[in-house]
Amino acid sequence: MLIAVAPTSPNAGGLQRLDADEPASTTDDLATTIARVENEHHPRWVWADTGSIYRNLTAAGVRVQRSHDLTMAERALLGYSGRWGESASVAAAWARARGQSPPPEPPMSEPTQPTLFSTAGSPPLEAIARVHQEQQDAVARPHGPEAFEPRPIGPRQLDLLITADSAGELAATEMSHVGLPWRADIHDRLLADALGPRPRHGGRPAKLQDLAEQIASALHTPLLNPDSPAEVLRAFAKAGVTLPSTRARLLKQIEHPAIEPLLRYKALSRLHTANGWAWLASWVRDGRFRPEYVAAAVVSGRWATRGGGALQIPHSVRSAVVADPGWVLLVADAQQLEPRVLAALSGDRAMGEAARHGDLYAALAEQSFNGDRKAAKVGLISAMYGGASPAKAILQRRYPQALALLEQAARTGEAGGLVRSALGRTCPPGTAGWEGLSEDQSVRRSRDRGRFTRNFIIQASAADWAGVMLALLRRRLSGSKAELVFFCHDEVVVHAPAEEAERAADDIRQAAAEATRLVLGEVVAPLPLAPTAVRCYADGK
């Protein structure tokens, strides 16, 4: 069953079957109506934008299983057709469907009233139905510019991509609502231990102030601000040490009495500014960290978050993420996801053999790097992400098919072409305007572009896999008490009652296996997702 939803006013709107000839209906209580129909039929809900509708449903305790987000779908389909410049809004899509020029873009995302359905400019049912039909047609007969596809893209792939992106938006909304368990008391204690007591009126905590004074004195520069790279560079120059930048990596190689306190200052200052008391006050409430997730926000299909830096939770504060009493956290990340995706896409048997029995980097190290796992890892990552490394020749001999795929992706990009992920997510075209560039500039731009497309194939296909896995896991967990509470590229955290932990762990493993089949088909090596049950996130790995 397929039902279009078009809100018209706070919690009111129209509904229309799209797969049966039935008259449209209206309701003045969308949440209740949707909840009732959901329980009876579990339809696929078709709406313009998940964020503006589902947030309110979730807040009202209503959840749905399946959806089709027209904006997400439009974005994927426009990308596939190489039409990145065009608006993916339903209004624009509707206008295109009627052969009209799209309306001017509304101002960037107006803040939505948390208790109301956002109805400003909501497209009518007619638009929902029409755009959905156009999208179904586009999926059934994909047409787009020539592009390098490691796997052939057809209706099945595009449909799966859209379904996963739509489910991703559902999951994103639910996860923002549920939140990640976060113990403010533990976090606060951790901060006080590291920084000294919380300063009363802002300002530097005691330990930072102390370090700042040590640095200033070691460089004979009173009042030196360690937060200012320019000041630090000048002070070192005065002391006879010329530095190209103040990166920690670089500083570690310098011998000078100011270095040690400066490095400690940098680390603690980072903790204070990025995940200190201010962060705690603005992002943690009622024992939960609630960032705003945005599914498939990055061109590669990776998720983003707005506010709170949820995808960069430093290891140093993960001890504050603790399961509720009687509950556990199931922490699962895909081991070496990207090289495994490369092995799968290229069908490289030797690489598959290395990955099949566990640690791919260790196996590669045994074969070609005298057991040096670190060197093997860096070599392979470097090959995937772009660089010319000494290890490349070794890898070329060892995994010829995998390296050939990477090379083809890079050559395509250098020549100005497009590449697509396993599910057909298409990279944006390069920036126009090669005229007027010097020879050097255009060579550099071409190389940059090659690195981007080389990485895109892998990163976007890995995001495809993770997105499908998350959608499947979400469905498997529905009906149990276990809940998704965190997702970060290739890692999930599920918060579950202890007695449901085994079952949820199994759901995680199954979701990964099924995602592998759906996204990559037969693979030369599995892409396992191994859950660990812990009380505290810091014990996850």
Place this chain on the structure above:
DNA sequence: ACAGACCGCGCC
């Protein structure tokens, strides 16, 4: 005073 660029660093 404010906006946007740049820096540096956290995560994958």
Place this chain on the structure above:
DNA sequence: AAAGGGCGCGGTCTGT
């Protein structure tokens, strides 16, 4: 040993 992809964010610096 070295350094290539994608982000978000808070700080400083620069231009208006």
